[in-house]
Amino acid sequence: MSLRKHLAGAVFAAALAGLGAPAAQAQTPGTQYFPLQSYRVGPYAAGGTGFFGGFIDYMNLINLRDGGVNGVKLSWSECETQYIVEQGVECYERMKNSNPPPSAWNPLSVGIAYAMIPGITADKVPLITIDHGRTDSTDGAVFPYVFPLLMNPYSETSAIVNFIGSKVGGDQNLGSKSIVVLYHGSPYGRETIPIYQLLAQKYGFKLQQIEVPDPGTEQEAQWLEIRRIHPDFVVLRGWGVMNPVALKTAQKTGFPANHIIGNVWSNSEEDAKPAGDAAKGYIALTTQATGTSYPVIQQIESTVYAAGKGDMADKSRIGSVYYNLGVVNGILNVEAVRIAQAKFGDQTLTGDQVRWGFEHLNLSPDRVKALGAAGLFHSIDVTCSDHEGHGLVTFQQWDGTQWHRISDWIAPDWALLRPIIEASANKYAAQNGITPRDCQSQVASN
Amino acid sequence: MARFNKLHAAAAALFLLMALVVPFIPSDYLFDAILTPMLAISLAALGLNLLAGYAGQVSLGSAAFMAVGAFTAYNCLLRVPGLPLLVDLGLAGLVTAAVGVFFGLPSLRLQGFYLAVSTLAAQFFVQWALTNFAWFSGGDTSGVITTPPLFIGPMAIDSPVRRYLLSLLIVAALTALAVRLVSGRAGREFLAVRDHELAARVLGVKILRTKLFACAVSSFYIGVAGALWAFLYLRTVEPAGFDLDRSFEILFVIIIGGLASIRGAFLGAAFIVVLPLLLSRAGAAVFGSTFDSGLVDIVEKIILGVLIIFFLRVEPAGLSALVARIRWQHITRSRTVETSGSLT
């Protein structure tokens, strides 16, 4: 009895203390602070540890090698989301009033990003959704604070079709081909349905889109359907465990892996490796190459890991897809800060000032090379109206143990996609009472 | 008319505290991340408790009904211009009640875990339907809905405190209604069906009508809770947010709070919403800098599981019983009181 009373008392006292505690965590003053909504537990932990590991390692490199960005050190803290939207939102609420203020949010989750858009817009802090996110947020006139950097889902779709075109000897040959898109049954998976339809109309290929319900541990029916359709290519728009199972089931039903093209969330070692031999020859799109041969990655190893400050528990994952994406994400965030500093001074910047940096984030191939990342990713050029930044993509093939690049840097058909993006953004603006900015005058005034 | 006793006075005092004093705490975090979701979860748990605790029909599909409520509220507001928000929330509840009655039909033939697992059909079907038919999300192929600007009359519900206060008022009103319901004839009929269906039938309780009524009322509450969750808490939701884990969470709330207890829903929600936050705060504060953060997160999850099991062991009748006992002891000092699951 007394045990129970003590337990109850302890729980209530702790609860009250917790509720009353200040929400913001104390950060080192005078630094540029990045709140990280990471996920290192749960079904998607492998992706989270790689991405946030790469991001943190790059920020550590800047601190150790350069003493920060023009003397302003970078700082960060992590909050676990388990990839669950509500936990991500709680983390956002917990970290948003920190001092120094957040520079930018990088949740690496479509669901969490969607839920944060109203909040971060009110706070005036940029939200970075590298390689993913809400496609229409590319239109910076309606979404001034959201940046789907490098590639949005529509561009990805277009790039994949362009790549298939190059595989069959030119876009004019697409007309006689048949493509199946196997997508994850979630908002993320369904987002590109109309774009594939649009491209099928444009190029005349036969298209069938088949859904795999979450989580996708069983795909017998879907692959039998594919076997009946007998397509030339299957585009895999998967997530998590769905990817290796797709490759395994493809092997089982006799579909060749080298005619399966994975999208950006089906492109990691964690997607291919569990499928074992079935993944040999599998092709996937990526915005950043794998491997450790780039100077920036080597400097991370020689500076950060040599100092014992590396974030990856398993060093062999340095150079993996998610890790390198984290490093690229680090580069883009840090360069946005640097560009903003040129305008606002070498000091701790507010989120709104960093946003200005993102909106003027222009890294030419030469600049990318100077950053030690030539070949890791191509280039980026963000403007007020285009928050994606004309990122180029490349394709890689799995040889059973690692990825190899098999294509040049490919450009999606931005001009074709732009009107759809604007229409969708304007609809969002109308529904939410937003008056789009005039990006023309923005360009003039800067 | 329910008796107005000390307990009701305490509830009223708590409500006044929450409505008049708490809003002056200057912390958006408190409202947006703790109190508003806690109120929505409490309401959903209250709904489930009416069905599971009082009428004895366990459902594992609560999150699906929350989704029905959320998407109904969204669609009505989108398609009927000028619809008042409170009417909209009422419609969300009514539509969910209708859906709940439909999925409640198996309860006429099934019991126990067979019924519980069958409710998973509702869970998966609703999630699938909302994701697959773009109509439900206003033409957005990805199935994500974003709350439009909300107004009560001329007042915009646009700040954390206002969202919290609106949730509080709705939850308080529905709670008062639930208290009346369970202390009246309907509540007694629920308990009769739960405790002994045959005996209830002999006593003239219409089993079929009672079960379906329980489904309807329960779903109404859960639907409104879903609408609050979508409109006042997250403001952008996707069907995947109403997954099986959310259903389990609500079930946790009523078991930990106490079955067949109105206040149990609130105590349980406080426990389930606040405990993980405290753990994650404590983890960050104690180990944050010394250990790999992934490790800390994993340990937190283990501790959460252990605490739940530990709690079920020491207090299987729930927090509600614990509170009742502490109160009773306070009054009578020596007597030990049995912890039945009856109303407050």
Add this chain to the structure above:
Amino acid sequence: MDWGFFAGVAIAGLLAGVMYSLVAIGFVLIYKTSSVLNFAQGAMVLFAALTFVSLHEEGLPFWVAFAVTLGAMIVLGILIEALVLRPLVNQPPITLFLATLGLSYVIEGAAQLFWGTQVHSLDLGIEDVPLPLNAILISQFDVFCAVVAGVIVAALTILFRYTRTGLAFRAAAEDQYAALNTGLRLPVIWASIWGVAGFVSLVAGLLWGARTGVQFSLSLVVLKSLPVLVLGGFDSILGAIVGGLIIGLTETLAEVYIGPYVGGGIDQWIAYVIALGFLLVRPTGLFGQRSVERV
């Protein structure tokens, strides 16, 4: 109608059903003796597969890793029984169910704590490629799984029906107090049944892990086996296998022949609807014996 294709779909569905059954059997074992719907079954499958694959990667030979993992699973089962379920023995089933849900957090956490969050591949040495039959595809690996499942079901059926131990299991399931009165040592019985359940989890974990990769999502395979349980009855091993076959068959046929007309992706819920429809006709499932208690 293309009957060759139809036959291919039907066979693939049946073989998929075997995979569901493997997980369902673990549920049945626990439910049969303790009347608990052990939701931690998925976490146990994950734990077993992750332990095995990590030990194997550390260099232990297959059978040594298998034996060590089996030992760990038995210890885990005994601990669960002693620390979680026995203290809750007279609580309503729903409380026990939630306790196993809490338990799944602990086991999933422990698995990740010990072995990390990486994704592992698992190669059992049996190629997952179609056998050289002409039109109809049958994967060798699926055939292997079917044989394994058949052996397990046969062994368990013999154990329960024809041995003294099995008789004791059934007595314990039927009436705990009566069993105690007749001198049965319930803790020993419960511990051994958890050991058997641990073994089944390990086998299921290896077979599923070989197909999906050994990763956190393995704990999600339970969602596929719940409708099997509803259909086959929570307490029937034969029901688990027959239910699995029916569910696998009908959901695959439904996805291929009905799915395209309603937008696809229906096989997640159609299984529950099939099970539910069946139950409305026969409320205790295919082979359920005991009267169903209320929750």
